[in-house]
Amino acid sequence: MREIPVDVLIIGAGAAGMGAALGAAREGVQKVIIIEREDRTGGILNQCIHNGFGLHYFREELTGPEYAERIKSLLKDYENVEFKGDQFVKAIDYKNRTVIVVSREGIVLYRPKTLVVTTGARERPMGGILLPGTRPAGIFTAGVAQRWINLENRKPGNRALVIGSGDIGLIMARRLTLEGIKVEAVVEKMPYPGGLERNIRQCLKDYDIPLYLSHTVVEVRGKDRVEEVVIAELDNNFRPIAGTEKVFKVDTLVLSVGLIPQTNLFKDFLRTDPWTKGIVCTSSGRTSMNWIFAAGNCTVIYDLVDWVTEEGEKAGKYAAFYVKNGQEAAKFPLEKGQNVGILFPNYYEEGTNLNIYLRVKKPMDRGIIRIKQRNNLLYNKVHASLMPSEMVNVKIPEPKIGVGDITVEVVEA
Amino acid sequence: MREEKLVCVMCPVGCRLTVRISYNHGSGNGEAVVEGYRCNRGIAYAQQEILDPQRILPTSVLVEDGEMELVSVKTNKPVPRRMIFEIMEIVKKTKVKAPVRTGDVIIPNILNTGADVIATRSVNKKV
Numbered sequence: 044m045r046e047i048p049v050d051v052l053i054i055g056a057g058a059a060g061m062g063a064a065l066g067a068a069r070e071g072v073q074k075v076i077i078i079e080r081e082d083r084t085g086g087i088l089n090q091c092i093h094n095g096f097g098l099h100y101f102r103e104e105l106t107g108p109e110y111a112e113r114i115k116s117l118l119k120d121y122e123n124v125e126f127k128g129d130q131f132v133k134a135i136d137y138k139n140r141t142v143i144v145v146s147r148e149g150i151v152l153y154r155p156k157t158l159v160v161t162t163g164a165r166e167r168p169m170g171g172i173l174l175p176g177t178r179p180a181g182i183f184t185a186g187v188a189q190r191w192i193n194l195e196n197r198k199p200g201n202r203a204l205v206i207g208s209g210d211i212g213l214i215m216a217r218r219l220t221l222e223g224i225k226v227e228a229v230v231e232k233m234p235y236p237g238g239l240e241r242n243i244r245q246c247l248k249d250y251d252i253p254l255y256l257s258h259t260v261v262e263v264r265g266k267d268r269v270e271e272v273v274i275a276e277l278d279n280n281f282r283p284i285a286g287t288e289k290v291f292k293v294d295t296l297v298l299s300v301g302l303i304p305q306t307n308l309f310k311d312f313l314r315t316d317p318w319t320k321g322i323v324c325t326s327s328g329r330t331s332m333n334w335i336f337a338a339g340n341c342t343v344i345y346d347l348v349d350w351v352t353e354e355g356e357k358a359g360k361y362a363a364f365y366v367k368n369g370q371e372a373a374k375f376p377l378e379k380g381q382n383v384g385i386l387f388p389n390y391y392e393e394g395t396n397l398n399i400y401l402r403v404k405k406p407m408d409r410g411i412i413r414i415k416q417r418n419n420l421l422y423n424k425v426h427a428s429l430m431p432s433e434m435v436n437v438k439i440p441e442p443k444i445g446v447g448d449i450t451v452e453v454v455e456a
Numbered sequence: 457m458r459e460e461k462l463v464c465v466m467c468p469v470g471c472r473l474t475v476r477i478s479y480n481h482g483s484g485n486g487e488a489v490v491e492g493y494r495c496n497r498g499i500a501y502a503q504q505e506i507l508d509p510q511r512i513l514p515t516s517v518l519v520e521d522g523e524m525e526l527v528s529v530k531t532n533k534p535v536p537r538r539m540i541f542e543i544m545e546i547v548k549k550t551k552v553k554a555p556v557r558t559g560d561v562i563i564p565n566i567l568n569t570g571a572d573v574i575a576t577r578s579v580n581k582k583v
């Protein structure tokens with residue numbers, strides 16, 4: 044077996060992995076290798092052909108493929124970075140710090156000084172929403188439908204119902220409509236939409252697609268192919284209300300019921316967050332093992348790819364620091380206070396800026412985000428219209444931060 | 457008369473606008489009275505958005521002899537929303553030959569909107 048020593052080994056060449064490569068390369072380590080399952084860089088961006096990416100990172104609105112191409116071109120200047128496509132990670136031996144990878148060139152054993160995990164997310168599977176009724180053809184996850192339409196030139200069906208009003212569901216409703224597939228409705232189990240306001244307007248209202256809030260699928264009918272889907276309204280305890288059923292004659296059901304961090308390869312030895320299922324990280328992107336870093340959707344599900352790249356860059360940078368000096372700073376936990384649903388990172392690591400991402404538990408017209416370290420107030424600001432669907436990013440510069448546990452809470456105002 | 461709520465996207469402040477529309481939706485005619493703006497750009501945005509919204513149109517075009525069957529494209533400027541299906545008709549009938557480079561103009565000045573349909577990815581020739 045061929046052995047390759049490397050300073051920084053990055054697993055996954057999506058928005059986070061490319062960012063990590065950039066972050067590590069800039070620090071001047073000798074060798075950075077990115078390995079990727081697909082034959083090209085960009086990850087999921089390649090099939091997200093819609094616009095809306097890059098406003099933060101590139102200060103310009105781009106489509107997914109353009110965003111991917113931009114980051115790739117930023118990496119061109121660095122000779123210490125190598126991309127390897129069509130790679131399959133077989134095993135990671137965390138005790139000996141080796142990674143076994145299979146590709147057309149055979150089996151390779153990497154000996155990385157540091158590892159950066161940027162494996163992204165997978166779609167919540169169909170079983171995840173406990174779909175009652177039969178299992179005919181015509182049921183797709185949003186990502187698969189997107190791949191069919193945008194990359195493989197295949198049409199999933201003629202009349203569709205979309206389950207889930209997160210951004211992916213909304214964008215797919217528009218995409219299906221543009222491709223001549225009639226979208227009867229988007230169905231959301233929560234009493235509020237899961238996606239950004241802008242996407243509700245530009246993907247649903249623009250095309251007169253109805254949105255059913257507080258509704259769910261109660262039955263899928265059809266033998267070989269989906270023929271009818273029945274939805275019903277939900278009460279406050281998320282139980283279907285008898286008599287509120289509506290029947291849609293559709294041949295296609297598109298499920299957009301959420302993403303889960305992709306951590307299969309690592310969950311035996313890296314700590315994951317029981318709530319988000321993401322890899323537990325400090326504010327430097329360091330995981331529970333000091334030589335392994337992680338960033339992007341494998342740590343927490345982000346709203347913006349720009350944030351994913353930024354976090355990737357940071358993890359890459361600190362991985363490179365670790366290659367150079369092998370040091371690790373003290374860390375303090377971040378605790379969720381009232382009204383905080385999702386909070387990332389899990390720890391503050393001394394010497395870094397603290398870049399917090401949070402989601403509130405319930406919609407609020409006005410809320411005060413309050414971040415405290417013991418009795419020291421690090422951040423205290425009113426935010427208007429907070430929604431669980433909209434992630435909030437709060438940046439606290441390193442000089443403001445001392446020692447001790449940090450709590451993050453949102454007080455309704 | 458109809459009332460609509462909008463969030464202004466012209467700057468990060470994100471004013472919450474209320475628009476009262478007197479008649480005729482989506483054709484470029486009609487009157488919209490805007491409230492809740494902090495600067496004039498908010499008025500202009502809301503009037504445009506309510507009376508004749510403009511959108512970037514991202515979609516894809518068939519490729520011949522390419523390593524992929526489709527090349528993703530977009531209009532390089534916003535086009536009137538009311539023209540989107542008409543534009544899609546043309547886009548669907550269009551075929552290009554590989555190779556295609558990001559930024560290549562696939563259809564210039566589509567339907568005289570002043571917007572070009574441009575490639576948003578590169579597709580190499582099939583080997």
Ligand code: SF4
Pocket residue numbers: 464465466467468469470471492493494495496497498499
């Ligand atoms: S109205 Fe003016 S200040 Fe308010 S969001 Fe729009 S551009 Fe910004």
